[in-house]
Amino acid sequence: MGLKLFNTLSRSVQEFAPLDPDEKKVGMYCCGPTVYDFAHIGNWRTFVFADLVRRYLEFKGHTVTHVMNITDIEDKIIKRVRETKMTLREFTGKYETAFLEDLKTLNCREPHQKPRATEHIPEITSLIEKLIQRGVAYKAADGSVYFSIEKYRGCGCNYGQLLKLNFDEMRAGERVKSDEYAKESIADFALWKARVPEDGDIFWPSPFGEGRPGWHIECSAMSMKILGASFDLHLGGEDLIFPHHEDEIAQSEGATGKPFVKYWLHGAHLLVEGKKMSKSLGNFFTLRDLLAKGFTGREIRYLLLTAHYRETFNFTMEGLQGARAALARIDECIGKLRELAGNTTALPEQEDFLIPRFSAALEDDLNVSSGWAAVFDWVRSNNLFYHVLQDEEIRGANLNTKNWAIRAAAKLAAWEKVDTVLGIGTKSEAEIPTEAISLLEARQAARKAKDFKKSDAIRDELKANGWLIEDTPKGSKLKKI
Numbered sequence: 001m002g003l004k005l006f007n008t009l010s011r012s013v014q015e016f017a018p019l020d021p022d023e024k025k026v027g028m029y030c031c032g033p034t035v036y037d038f039a040h041i042g043n044w045r046t047f048v049f050a051d052l053v054r055r056y057l058e059f060k061g062h063t064v065t066h067v068m069n070i071t072d073i074e075d076k077i078i079k080r081v082r083e084t085k086m087t088l089r090e091f092t093g094k095y096e097t098a099f100l101e102d103l104k105t106l107n108c109r110e111p112h113q114k115p116r117a118t119e120h121i122p123e124i125t126s127l128i129e130k131l132i133q134r135g136v137a138y139k140a141a142d143g144s145v146y147f148s149i150e151k152y153r154g155c156g157c158n159y160g161q162l163l164k165l166n167f168d169e170m171r172a173g174e175r176v177k178s179d180e181y182a183k184e185s186i187a188d189f190a191l192w193k194a195r196v197p198e199d200g201d202i203f204w205p206s207p208f209g210e211g212r213p214g215w216h217i218e219c220s221a222m223s224m225k226i227l228g229a230s231f232d233l234h235l236g237g238e239d240l241i242f243p244h245h246e247d248e249i250a251q252s253e254g255a256t257g258k259p260f261v262k263y264w265l266h267g268a269h270l271l272v273e274g275k276k277m278s279k280s281l282g283n284f285f286t287l288r289d290l291l292a293k294g295f296t297g298r299e300i301r302y303l304l305l306t307a308h309y310r311e312t313f314n315f316t317m318e319g320l321q322g323a324r325a326a327l328a329r330i331d332e333c334i335g336k337l338r339e340l341a342g343n344t345t346a347l348p349e350q351e352d353f354l355i356p357r358f359s360a361a362l363e364d365d366l367n368v369s370s371g372w373a374a375v376f377d378w379v380r381s382n383n384l385f386y387h388v389l390q391d392e393e394i395r396g397a398n399l400n401t402k403n404w405a406i407r408a409a410a411k412l413a414a415w416e417k418v419d420t421v422l423g424i425g426t427k428s429e430a431e432i433p434t435e436a437i438s439l440l441e442a443r444q445a446a447r448k449a450k451d452f453k454k455s456d457a458i459r460d461e462l463k464a465n466g467w468l469i470e471d472t473p474k475g476s477k478l479k480k481i
């Protein structure tokens, strides 16, 4: 069975076949952050989705080149830089660092390349020159260079590949300079913005005069520089379909005459507590806001990964509590398997259903919710497996413990393989504080010496510190209350 993905370009689910003749290498570009503020949870849904795509392709054995640009020059950035009186680099550097820290908190694999727009001005200007040479871009009276939709369509190119656009409503000669605009104004958009007094000292020289690049051209120039004129995957949030991605296609195909991207994948919106996020509604959260509320990156990642990427997802505080409980169930199961497996190692192939069921779910347009269903069925069956074993031990049955250990080890190996995609990991023993571990050891010693008074006192002390002792057939262990 092969991977199927919903391609916005064809508006259908298609078999994924990379451009590489060996079908091994995959080029993947995801529009990165505009570094003018901390990224919010809606942004993070897109980046965690991109991480899932990358991890699943790697799980399947592809060699992925993951590129994510850093938009460090754009309308909003200029506005903020002026307000803060910092230099452009100081200002964007601060938010870029924060972004990369947040990416780590959410356990996203770091993109292989993170090009900054300001470090690709020559590539951007030469792409604009090519568009001028091909007659699809022009310098307007305001000194800025615009992309001509009319000329582009006139040479047989298709503007509106991702979104059906109504050209009858388009007014000839209209143009737009700002980076973001509504689809009602299909218009010539800015490739190079001539320097204006409000830009302060933020400008670069170019063959078209001093100025700065438009947002859309940044992505075309950087993606094609690293991944070539045609590449496999381009990802982003659905709010980027128009105009950003539509403009990226026009600029790239207008310059090279080659198909730009084979598969366009778009993540759906995120609502918070049932509503569109907004600062005035009080449901606007950055990742840092949620960490301050006591949630972990792992819990947030889990919650963001529970829904299919093409479904609008309602992110709630209740959902985060649920994430905590779900993760605790997984941790408990893994803890039991570790205890049974001991030092035994086994191959995931010896495990029965986790990997095949999980893969089948993900092959189906990354149906991660069905993937989680496989994980929790597996957790249930493992708990049953563990309880049967416990009952047998209590009955004093003569167990082939080695056989149980191999089975548990195979299950653990299968989980580790699946978790290379999910990236949630497991709570490690190391998270139990050393003081609690030494108290547990002291209690074991007291029990051995039949000093039950002391053993009970230690149990109470641990409980007061938030740890419950569980006595299992394989010894005692600590559980967080």
Ligand SMILES: [Zn+2]
Residues within 6 Å of the ligand: 030, 031, 032, 219, 244, 248
């Ligand atoms: Zn982009």
